[in-house]
Amino acid sequence: MDSRLSKLSFAMLSGYAAIHFPSYYSQLPDVVASHFNARGVANGWQTKSAFFAVFVGVSVLAAVIGFGIPRIISAMPPQLINLPNKNYWLAPDHLAETQTFLNNYFAWFGCAVFLIIILTFDYAIQSNLRPENRPDISRMWYILAGFLAFVAVWIIRLLARFLRNPQEKLGS
Numbered sequence: 001m002d003s004r005l006s007k008l009s010f011a012m013l014s015g016y017a018a019i020h021f022p023s024y025y026s027q028l029p030d031v032v033a034s035h036f037n038a039r040g041v042a043n044g045w046q047t048k049s050a051f052f053a054v055f056v057g058v059s060v061l062a063a064v065i066g067f068g069i070p071r072i073i074s075a076m077p078p079q080l081i082n083l084p085n086k087n088y089w090l091a092p093d094h095l096a097e098t099q100t101f102l103n104n105y106f107a108w109f110g111c112a113v114f115l116i117i118i119l120t121f122d123y124a125i126q127s128n129l130r131p132e133n134r135p136d137i138s139r140m141w142y143i144l145a146g147f148l149a150f151v152a153v154w155i156i157r158l159l160a161r162f163l164r165n166p167q168e169k170l171g172s
Helices: 004-020 048-075 095-129 137-163 166-171
Strands: 031-036 042-047
Touching: 004 048, 004 095, 031 048, 031 095, 042 048, 048 095, 095 137
Parallel strands: none
Antiparallel strands: 031 042
16 A cells, blocks of 8 residues: 555645645734534634644644654554554554555545645634624534544444454464
8 A cells, every 4th residue: 555645635635735835824814713512603712823833733733643653653562552453453463554555545544634624724814804794604514514424434434454363364
């Protein structure tokens, strides 16, 4: 499994964010609504510099989730890794395959997290630019539902891969 597409996708999302969001900085008020309740009504504010600093911080967090966690797992001794059938999947014969899978799989997860971050911050920016005509909050609920569906499928596929033990089938 090649992780170039997931890395390219993350890079494209990063490029989009780097071009898209700075263009709004000068248009926003000095204090922006940064948190919204379930109905889309602002209930938290911060300076726009703090708002953009948070965006950068959570963007870095998405990169760490997508690309740092697999590296951390690769550097850990096997006894510290909690993985179903780890004796099989972390055996020298399968370790490279397992690491490649985790690198790609977490990269896609990082892309999904970063996309949610981008869409959420864009919602906040659009709400600040047009307070009298804010975007519909149902958009955020659909985005959240889509992300939760992605996470459910992601977890199921991850478990389905590692819960199976091909060695048992060969020994039967």
